[in-house]
Amino acid sequence: MPLSRRSVEGAGLGGDLCLLQEVVDQLHIPLAVRAGLGELGKHGSLISKEFGSNIHLAAVLTDLPMDVDAPVDIGVEDMCRKCKRCTLDCPAGAISDEKQLVRGEEKWYVDFDRCIPYFVKTDGCAICIQVCPWSIEGRGPSLSERLLSQRGA
Numbered sequence: 001m002p003l004s005r006r007s008v009e010g011a012g013l014g015g016d017l018c019l020l021q022e023v024v025d026q027l028h029i030p031l032a033v034r035a036g037l038g039e040l041g042k043h044g045s046l047i048s049k050e051f052g053s054n055i056h057l058a059a060v061l062t063d064l065p066m067d068v069d070a071p072v073d074i075g076v077e078d079m080c081r082k083c084k085r086c087t088l089d090c091p092a093g094a095i096s097d098e099k100q101l102v103r104g105e106e107k108w109y110v111d112f113d114r115c116i117p118y119f120v121k122t123d124g125c126a127i128c129i130q131v132c133p134w135s136i137e138g139r140g141p142s143l144s145e146r147l148l149s150q151r152g153a
């Protein structure tokens, strides 16, 4: 859903607001993960249970008192360990199939020195997002349910 200052204020939110709209998704992803909006996928983008991985993130800075949300487990980790679609289809070879140590933490790793030049040359590649099974509209909730139920099998 597009977010604007009018829509934020229209929702009845007061306090001081600062809207960071479509700055750089990469900066928003760690915060979105911590806020429980989804999980980090192997392709380096956020995967939401409700909206899949074909989403843009925006942020609102405010001094309103709020409850703190927690990270969620929707099965992305299980799926990305088995699936190789984005790794195989990335024309720049930027998506590592294995996690790597990033600033002391094991994470899925995208080599942006390879991705960005191709992304710019093609005016917004996003093949990794298009091929991701989570991007199929409406698939997220049932996919998540199946992945989580398989753990108990």
Ligand code: SF4
Binding pocket: 043, 089, 090, 091, 092, 093, 094, 095, 110, 114, 115, 116, 118, 119, 125, 126, 127, 128, 129
């Ligand atoms: S945007 Fe394109 S080049 Fe960059 S990681 Fe995704 S598929 Fe690869």
Ligand code: SF4
Binding pocket: 041, 042, 043, 044, 079, 080, 081, 083, 084, 085, 086, 087, 128, 131, 132, 133, 134
């Ligand atoms: S394409 Fe497959 S491996 Fe890549 S992020 Fe999506 S589910 Fe994970």
